[in-house]
Amino acid sequence: MSTFEVRWNNLLVVCEVLGVTAFGVVAALLVSDGLGFAADLGGLGDSTILSIVRYGQVGLGYLVISVGYLLVRDAPWRYVRFSLPTRRDVAWMVALLLFVPLLSAPRGGWFVTDALSRSPTMWVVVFASWFLVSVPAEEILVRGIVQGRLREQFAPSVAVVSAAVLFGAMHVPLALYSGGTDPLSTAVVTALIGGVLGTAYERTDNLVVPTLVHATMWISPALLHFGGTP
Template identity: 30%
Template sequence: MDPSPVSQITSGDPPASGKESNPSRTLLVGSALLAVSATGAFLIIQGFELLQIELGFASFALTFLVGGGLATLWLAIFGLTYLWFRPVRVSYGIRWPTLRDAGWIVGGVTLSVIVAVLVEIVVIPFGDGGATTISSAAAVSNPLVIYTVFLIGNLVFIAPIEEFLYRGVIQGRLRESFGPVAAISITSIGFALGHIPSYWFGGSDLVSVSVGGALLGIGAGGFVLGAIYEWTESLLIVSIIHGILNSIGIGIALLALL
């Protein structure tokens, strides 16, 4: 673990150190956290889209920007609410950045990009069309504006909140019974599956090889982020890595439309 001081904030005292004696319960709780968070986000976006239709000013760009923003806010509220009732050790790692932190960030981004490229190489020969996300579909109308808003929101809102929920709360809860490797693996699978609604709203075929490959890449990236979180004990570092990776994807998508 990183020996430098970290800021650890929890909603109370977590269980005593060591693995919890009821792994079945922990797995059930972790699975429920993953399922409820993703389902809630989906229903919020769907509900906002239906509300627009009802009010007569349907805009898919608004569905993405506002509905997606509300869905992300839901993830934060859901995670904080769970912590309120059931404490989990969450390490925020708020400190002055060090050269070691910079090394983790550069290394994490580099490794994640390499993993994404390798997954792409494997999937391309079997590809059956592009996997379109909600952001890609929404940006068609005004790519510069939408992707600019998305970029800012990603850095200050989306990446930190997703890392707080997935790596901080859920991975932290699973770690209590299963240790870091299993906790990272389970959370990464849930992290990938939690992105299915993005492809659903984007109009992609959810059983296509392209979507499967995209989810595989997201899961692999989630594993990298989870491992770095365990080593550094810093949500700040993994949030920065996550934000940079998303920004790279947003930049590539914008260039493709200009």
């Protein structure tokens, strides 16, 4: 293969993952608006269950784009690598989970913390919504598809770092949309976390590892609050 062909293929892959990322963000925002409109229309805006689902609603948008992408790819399952954790996978998960308290803080007044303390049923809702749908969908898009596609064309380090940067960048419009956090700091922190999750995926080749750690980070403010409550 000539140098031109190599560079051309590299460019095509870069454009491909940029497109997937961009469409993922657009789909996430559309789903957010759609769920918000449906909730208001149905008078469910104050529903605790709906609020928990909507907290991870961007994952539903990612899922739509991921499914669409996988349907047009040959051997799509190579981008969806979920398997039973090995001892090495468990070691990675335990090691990364030990750092979660350093990246999070207890939130006693958080609506999720309140919901979990009032009703054990909400634990099932959180697990089903976040651990089984929203976070896996995000991991399939970012680590499975974006990082996986880059990994096919570039060195592992390039794939991990590039996917992490895109992971951070895709949270900028989401931060602007929500208006609750600073977009720049959100992008930087998210990119760093993405680098760690991407490294774990590169080492284990199992999306269960980054998914479990990622989902635990989502619920960590409540877990840390309960852990520190006498």
